[in-house]
Amino acid sequence: MRIFGSNLLPWRGRAASDEARRTREAVARVLAMNPGLRYAPHCEERLSRALMTSLEYTDKLVASLPPACAADAHAWSSDPAIRAFFATPDDLARAFSRSEAMRDYFERQADTTEGYAVLGMAMTERHVLGVAQEGGSIRHDVPQTTLCFGDHRVRISSDSEASLRAEIGRRMVDQLALEGVASLATNRRKLVKHSRELLEKRVALLERQGTGMRAVLGVPPVTETDGLARIQAEMKENAQALAKLRVPGKQGERELDGVCDVLSKPSEHIYVKSRSIRVDMMNVVQPEGSQAGRLVEFHFACIPGNPAITRAFVLARFPRCELLRGGLHIDAAMQAI
Incomplete structure (x- = not known):
């Protein structure tokens, strides 16, 4: 039993390390979508817990797909x-x-x-x-x-x-994060006007860029009048505006609550x-x-x-x-x- 257990520990350690790395990467992608979340207390810790649920769900969903x-x-x-x-x-x-x-x-x-x-x-x-x-x-x-x-x-x-399935899984998690940002933008009663406007523009830019499942399912990311370079420039400008935005403590917590709520209930959204x-x-x-x-x-x-x-x-x-x-x-x- 000792030999079996000792051989199993390195595998468990690698699996836990890989899971932690995936969670960190997912947290970074969520924060890239809405930089303002960084100002909420315990932001990364709370996002990590919610994303673990999302990752478990999307892993099962991707595994259920038939072979290519x-x-x-x-x-x-x-x-x-x-x-x-x-x-x-x-x-x-x-x-x-x-x-x-x-x-x-x-x-x-x-x-x-x-x-x-x-x-x-x-x-x-x-x-x-x-x-x-x-x-x-x-x-x-x-x-x-x-x-x-x-x-x-x-x-x-x-x-x-x-690798294709891994990319689909990442896109699914990105889609959930995008839905979390979108839910904030539509919750007009709880968002200050400037924050809401920035988030609404962020969601529109992310969708035009093809974030999430739109690329997986072949939904066109941009129209003929949209240039990729122009979208990327607007994304950068929008990200800087969101990063500079200082929202009240409770407001920041509300925004984080909204995103974590979506990430914690993935089956309701995708x-x-x-x-x-x-x-x-x-x-x-x-x-x-x-x-x-x-x-x-x-x-x-x-x-x-x-x-x-x-x-x-x-x-x-x-x-x-x-x-x-x-x-x-x-x-x-x-x-x-």
Whole structure:
């Protein structure tokens, strides 16, 4: 028992050290979002306790995601989910090839043959009148529901599934912190006017920059009229203003209470859901009890906000050999992907 215990101690020590490091890094990211929190008593200690709950929750959430699937021409023919996402294999190749994140990754990693990424999509259900066969006859104007996937975007990529999942976890925690800052900005009764205005601008800048789950799910971070350099300059100016802001002691505690409240209740603000739907080759939803078509599981994540955004997503492996080269048009709107 002594030998077993002595061998276990170094592992426990490393695990505790890694957890402490992750918590410190998360605290630093939260304070970067709202520098004014530093003035609240016991700020880092309280944030650490709240973030431990967030990290535990997001770790379980990320671990629950299915393994990354192949995203290539062969998968389009064999994987019913990939087939449902894209009308043709060419559409699949275009979606990944127009991603700046994917192209930059392959440019940096010259020797790698594939890259891991999160593909985010909008999914809509359309109610249409179609054609169906009943017995030996064909009926027209049959009410049907079809699944439509669009706005395919890839904005984060990595060299392994493990590192991709770690990045998703960090983005989830950042999203919770952003929601905490946003909750302060909307609580007009408890914030002094100047502090509220600065926080409202901070939230808007962070969202435009693509902080949190927006990047994971492929929500564009900026519009054509927004320049990244301009946003970064405004972020710096806003951070300096917040850092100089001296709020009353009780006010600072209220702000910290608000952020810690969100971080301590992560399941109320961010979640992933799945739906299993039987569809045919044309993405027509099959009636309950039908054995036609194939059963496909879709995953969705919700981004808090006003309004909240729900996007379908999948972890994917995309091969370098299918990256389109030469002649691919990446217009200004897609630069933000």
